[in-house]
Amino acid sequence: MLSSNDHSRVSSMPTSKEDEKRVDGTMRKAKDKSVKRSAEEEDEKLFTNKLPADEEESEDLSDSEESVFSGLEDSGSESEEEEGGDGTDDDDDDRPLKNRDETGPEESGKDEQDIQAVCSRKKRREKTSPSSSLQEKRELMEGEEGIQEEEYEHDTSDEEDIRNTVGNIPMEWYRDYPHIGYNLDGKKIYKPIRNKDELDNFLDKMENPDYWRTVQDKQTGMDIVLSDEQVDLVNRLQRGQFGEVTFNEYQPSVEFFSSELMIHPVTNRPQDKRSFIPSLMEKEKVSKLVHAIKMGWIKPRQAKVDNRGQYYDLWATEDPNAILGRHKMHIPAPKMRLPGHEESYNPPPEYLPSEEERLAWEQQDPEDRKLSLLPRKYSCLRSVPAFPRFIHERFERCLDLYLCPRQRKMRVNVNPEDLIPKLPKPKDLQPFPTTQSLVYRGHSGLIRSISISPTGQWLVSGSDDGTVRFWEVCSARCLKVVQVGGAVRSVAWNPNSAVCLLAVAFDSVVVIVTPSLGDKVVLSSTEKLLLSYQPPDEKGEEPVTWSLAEGEEFNQGIHLKIQHPKAVHQVTWHAKGDYLASVMPDTSSHLQVLIHQLSKRQSQNPFRRNKGLVQSVSFHPVRPYFFVATQRSVRVYNLIKQELTKKLLANSKWISSMAIHPGGDNVICGSYDCRLSWFDLDLSTTPYKMLRHHKKAVRGVAYHKTYPLFASGSDDGSVIVCHGTVYNDLLQNPLIVPVKVLKGHVLTQDLGVLDVTFHPTQPWLFSSGADATIRLFT
Secondary structure, three states: OOOHHHHHHHHOOOOOHHHHHHOOHHHHHHHHHHHHHHHHHHHHHHHHHHOOOOOOHHHHHHHHHHHHHHHHHHHHHHHHHHHOOOOOOOOOOOOOHHHHHHOOHHHOOOOHHHHHHHHHHHHHHHHOOOOOOHHHHHHHHHHHHOOOOHHHHOOOHHHHHHOOOOOOOOHHHHOOOOEEEEOOOOOEEEOOOOOOOHHHHHHHHHHOOOHHHEEEOOOOOOEEEOOHHHHHHHHHHHOOOOOOOOOOOOOOOOOOOOOOOOOOOOOOOOOOHHHOOOOHHHHHHHHHHHHHHHHOOOOOOOOOOOOOOOOOOOOOOOOOOOOOOOOOOEOOOOOOOOOOHHHOOOOOHHHOOOHHHHHHHHHOOOOOOOOOOOOOOOOOHHHOOOOOOHHHHHHHHHHHHHHOOOEOOOOOOOOHHHHOOOOOOHHHHOOOOOOEEEEEEOOOOOEEEEEEOOOOOEEEEEEOOOEEEEEEOOOOEEEEEEEOOOOEEEEEEOOOOOOOOEEEEEOOEEEEEOOOOOOHHHHHHHHHHHHOOOOOOOOOOOOOEEEEOOOHHHHOOEEEEEEOOOOOOEEEEOOOOOEEEEEOOOOOOOOOEEEEEOOOOEEEOOOOOOOOOOOEEEEOOOOOEEEEEOOOEEEEEEOOOOEEEEEEEOOOOOEEEEEEOOOOOEEEEEEOOOOEEEEEOOOOOOOOEEEOOOOOOEEEEEEOOOOOEEEEEEOOOEEEEEEEEOOOOOOOOOEEEEEEEEEOOOOEOOEOEEEEEEOOOOOOEEEEEOOOEEEEEO
């Protein structure tokens, strides 16, 4: 059985050079010899069992364990004999109390510490390959455990093996493992064997002079002897002093946080990780700023001139013609007149006024007096009385100083012509109508409406005398007169050149007239259109009544009659010539606008209710839009979607007429308050341009189909022709230039020009007036 001394000897094997110095040489040699001899016997038995075998491995393993323990017993007994039995080793005195209590007599030779030591050596031996020789394995284990004393003198492999390469991590993680880390090859670094009991600690405490300064390194498991500097540092820290010897705790402190405003204040908070990583957003901002600097958008700041603290004398000598740097066109302060002889207390006799001069001075107004006081003579200066107007004079001087203008005003020399926008000259915008060429006479009443055929060869006019006259444009000859039996309010020629039809509105009837003007092909297609209608079997309720003309009316060319419930004021055709719209202004009824289809003889009311009194309607020349002009606004409806598209605000009191540009994107409206509004549908709902050229109400407006011209007729008897260019570029506004004022109509009953229209192909203008004439301007 092993004694406590044997256990202490086995557990206290040297693990480093420091352990050798700490133990007595004789005692350690005896221990090393005994351990070496036991290790050799164990190696022979253990490695022979670890060699490859078929079925005897398990049996040999148990034998090897017994041999190991027996070897320990033998080594312990031999060591006692060699030491000579000095009486310090008893059987179980130095064994820990726990082991003595827990182990029985049959298990006293198998100590727990011995088993751990053997198992650790066994694991190290298993790391070596089975094919290596027994001698190489033995030498390897001796190098790892540090058994041979001679190797410590020239080899430091043990220190390299036990060096901890895990890093700064808690060693508690390896508490239940035999290793403390891994080397560069990925192999385990085993813990050093430290099986010290109380006897070993007592011997170290008694024999080792550096025991009191020896501490264990938890990272490597080695004992480290502290130096004098380290011991001094520990003592200072225990006394509560600073670790640095040269540190002066009473030195003046640096006030990092003060009342002074700092751009980058100092803080103790550790820097974030993002503080060291370039920000992508800052990079983008910097790139934008660099680009702006290169492009010249950002200019360097100019130093501000601080004028504070710079004083100047108001009464200093100043040149009135000089221009100071700070005061442009500077006016110097008014200077007081220097005192003369009259202000002396002893003036010369010639300055003393006579009695007449004194009375004259007193009678003058204060503003007209040359002197503010009369000279007087005193015998001495002490007899001069106080000046009674002294305070008043000083006050006036102060007013002169701060109320006087300090800068000359620059006179604004503006040429009135520069305020007018630069417009092209009218001669550069030709052709446009300039002179009156023909006068069409024949009506006896005022002519409210005129219309021209699509070919431009014929002109039709309707008058209050109840007749519709057809004129030849070039000769001003009346070809045909149709009696309708009422005052004609509106006439409209069908825009389809394949047929020759005319719509005439008088009273509450709209008639379709065939003037029989044109070639045979046009007349035959017109008759075919009128006679091809077959009435349906079932008719719905329609707001109007369609009927065929008979007798005398049919002989005059009237084929169809459309009876309306109220008086019709306007008729207009669709661009294709099949649809016809009529207007009946009446706020008490929802039937104000009706649309008729000529081919099917049908009529419909497109609006359930109308917001306001309808004045005029018109079809869009290209798109399926319908324009309805009321007194204050123009509504644009989509006929396909049957919804309101846009509402134009005319900014006028009462709209009288309306015309659509051939392109369809611009609208002009005339009003009774002498205004002409131009609307750009792509720009805004308010007028792009408001023209106030007429002095009285505007009655009619018209666009030319091919030329960039539009005209307006007014009750002042004049027709104004304007040049209106509409560009294809949406970013460029229309160019509107008035070019000509045409006069010729005579005012009748305070009425002038009632309607205007352009020739379809020539830059000619037709106008009808209250003087029962039609005039052609070319």
